[in-house]
Amino acid sequence: MELSRRTLMKVGVVVGTAGVALNLFEGKAGAVVRKIPTKWDETVEVLIVGSGFAGLAAAAEAAVNGAKSVVILEKMPIYGGNSIINGGEYNAWDDKFHLRQKLNLGDDSADLHAQDTLKGGDFFGVPELVKILADGATPGLNWMIDEGGVQLREVVNRTGGHTAYRTHTCVAGVGRGYAEPLRKIAESRGAKIRLGMKVTWIWRKDVDSPVLGVEVETSKGMQNIRVARALVLASGGFSRDVAMRMIYNPSLGPGYSSTNHPGATGEMIRYAQAVGCEAIHMAFIQLYPYAEPETGMLDAPAVYPFRGPGFGIVYVNKAGKRFVNEMERRDVVSRAELATGMKPTYSIFNEEMIPHMGTKDEVEKGLAKGRFVKADTLAELAQKLGVPADALQETITKHNQYLKEGKDPEFNRAYTKAMIPLEQGPFYGIAQWPAVHHTMGGLRVNAKGQALDIWGNPIPRLYAAGEVTGGIHGDNRLGGNATADCVVFGRIAGTNAAKEKPLA
Ligand SMILES: Cc1cc2nc3c(=O)[nH]c(=O)nc-3n(C[C@H](O)[C@H](O)[C@H](O)COP(=O)(O)OP(=O)(O)OC[C@H]3O[C@@H](n4cnc5c(N)ncnc54)[C@H](O)[C@@H]3O)c2cc1C
Numbered sequence: 001m002e003l004s005r006r007t008l009m010k011v012g013v014v015v016g017t018a019g020v021a022l023n024l025f026e027g028k029a030g031a032v033v034r035k036i037p038t039k040w041d042e043t044v045e046v047l048i049v050g051s052g053f054a055g056l057a058a059a060a061e062a063a064v065n066g067a068k069s070v071v072i073l074e075k076m077p078i079y080g081g082n083s084i085i086n087g088g089e090y091n092a093w094d095d096k097f098h099l100r101q102k103l104n105l106g107d108d109s110a111d112l113h114a115q116d117t118l119k120g121g122d123f124f125g126v127p128e129l130v131k132i133l134a135d136g137a138t139p140g141l142n143w144m145i146d147e148g149g150v151q152l153r154e155v156v157n158r159t160g161g162h163t164a165y166r167t168h169t170c171v172a173g174v175g176r177g178y179a180e181p182l183r184k185i186a187e188s189r190g191a192k193i194r195l196g197m198k199v200t201w202i203w204r205k206d207v208d209s210p211v212l213g214v215e216v217e218t219s220k221g222m223q224n225i226r227v228a229r230a231l232v233l234a235s236g237g238f239s240r241d242v243a244m245r246m247i248y249n250p251s252l253g254p255g256y257s258s259t260n261h262p263g264a265t266g267e268m269i270r271y272a273q274a275v276g277c278e279a280i281h282m283a284f285i286q287l288y289p290y291a292e293p294e295t296g297m298l299d300a301p302a303v304y305p306f307r308g309p310g311f312g313i314v315y316v317n318k319a320g321k322r323f324v325n326e327m328e329r330r331d332v333v334s335r336a337e338l339a340t341g342m343k344p345t346y347s348i349f350n351e352e353m354i355p356h357m358g359t360k361d362e363v364e365k366g367l368a369k370g371r372f373v374k375a376d377t378l379a380e381l382a383q384k385l386g387v388p389a390d391a392l393q394e395t396i397t398k399h400n401q402y403l404k405e406g407k408d409p410e411f412n413r414a415y416t417k418a419m420i421p422l423e424q425g426p427f428y429g430i431a432q433w434p435a436v437h438h439t440m441g442g443l444r445v446n447a448k449g450q451a452l453d454i455w456g457n458p459i460p461r462l463y464a465a466g467e468v469t470g471g472i473h474g475d476n477r478l479g480g481n482a483t484a485d486c487v488v489f490g491r492i493a494g495t496n497a498a499k500e501k502p503l504a
Contacts, residue, residue: 053490077196259302289334317340440476442467
């Protein structure tokens with residue numbers, strides 16, 4: 001059957017009057033007929049699904065923009081999703097302390113951030129949304145500092161695919177350093193987080209009706225919660241949903257591990273599609289090139305190879321040779337790693353670089369866990385990593401020479417004066433390999449954070465923000481852009497959701 005708007009409206013009207021909910025999967029194998037509740041367990045003005053950066057930012061803003069009740073539903077036993085375990089990186093062209101200028105790291109602007117983001121995603125990103133991200137990133141960061149007490153390290157990085165030093169790191173060096181402040185802002189404004197509440201359906205009567213509420217699985221049984229103003233989807237990506245990622249990219253099967261928390265599954269995208277939402281860019285799934293090779297874990301040490309390129313880190317394969325321009329985007333580095341055919345690859349750095357990439361304490365802990373390897377000489381490091389010593393020595397000598405001359409004839413790396421040559425030990429190495437990390441695709445939204453249907457019209461009273469959405473990062477997200485994306489669009493979605501006129 002051809003799926004036209006008229007057909008859908010007809011279906012909607014018929015099933016709507018019969019009290020049956022809109023379900024575009026209806027009639028498909030396994031689809032169930034769902035009846036809109038005649039009685040609701042509760043009414044909430046702004047209801048948010050997901051307690052990561054996007055959900056917390058949305059809750060914080062909804063609570064001061066007119067919503068009397070703001071509730072976040074979180075299916076996991078702890079709050080925070082991928083956000084709380086993230087690497088602590090946040091891209092913004094400026095911050096209230098003007099750290100980049102203070103550290104003499106060159107120029108930047110919101111426009112340049114937007115240009116890099118569009119180019120880094122091969123121009124698949126929606127320019128209007130990318131501009132909002134780049135313009136909103138600095139105010140979003142300053143807001144978290146002022147209202148939530150976020151603390152930044154006195155360092156700004158230039159990471160893969162960026163043409164400026166704009167990647168900020170919180171003192172904690174992990175996403176908790178933003179998630180906790182966001183949670184505090186949201187809760188101090190009256191928002192509530194409920195854990196162990198898994199949303200299992202979105203209620204909408206027909207293709208012209210607003211979203212009415214959600215069905216929730218709780219430890220006490222099923223509940224139906226009605227929304228009086230709006231529903232905000234902030235349920236994150238689907239990197240851990242192997243079946244779903246294989247629908248869009250069959251190569252990303254169970255052979256790939258993932259950096260994500262176990263709750264990063266895509267059911268909310270499915271439910272949103274079933275009530276008419278459009279999902280875009282679903283095949284754009286990112287590999288993180290620097291994950292722990294066996295488990296796919298992205299722990300504190302696994303962020304060093306990401307932070308290192310702007311300060312002179314070098315990537316080598318098992319033969320001790322460089323295989324890619326270290327300033328490249330994640331998709332390029334990941335593909336180059338896979339193409340070596342020799343698992344794993346390694347990042348090489350020295351003691352002098354550590355304060356630019358992290359802390360001595362993190363490195364000590366990483367060494368104790370066997371994640372980092374340390375040696376006084378390159379020959380010793382090569383022996384500990386199991387790569388040929390002569391080859392590694394030759395690679396690093398050549399790299400140092402290129403750095404001095406400002407020209408890389410092998411991989412065309414762009415050098416900056418902030419980069420440190422690998423001349424002085426002690427030297428460090430860490431193994432790295434790609435793991436499924438970020439799903440750039442998701443629900444299509446407009447500049448107000450409204451979720452759009454397949455004709456591009458806003459679905460009344462439905463908003464979305466964060467990794468559950470698609471269209472911002474194109475086919476490749478630049479590292480550090482997701483935290484800013486969640487904060488910026490979470491704030492927009494929460495503000496606009498709260499401004500919807502409440503239903504009686
Ligand atoms: C290890 C790691 C490190 C990263 N480091 C960085 C970094 O340094 N900088 C950067 O910019 N990006 C980074 N990213 C990406 C970034 O952290 C994520 O894109 C971002 O945190 C997503 O936030 P979110 O609020 O959209 O979703 P999440 O933080 O994932 O939150 C979504 C929440 O929704 C819940 N949920 C899902 N479905 C349901 C349901 N049916 N019912 C109820 N609840 C549901 C989930 O359990 C989850 O808690 C990293 C990602 C990972 C995994």
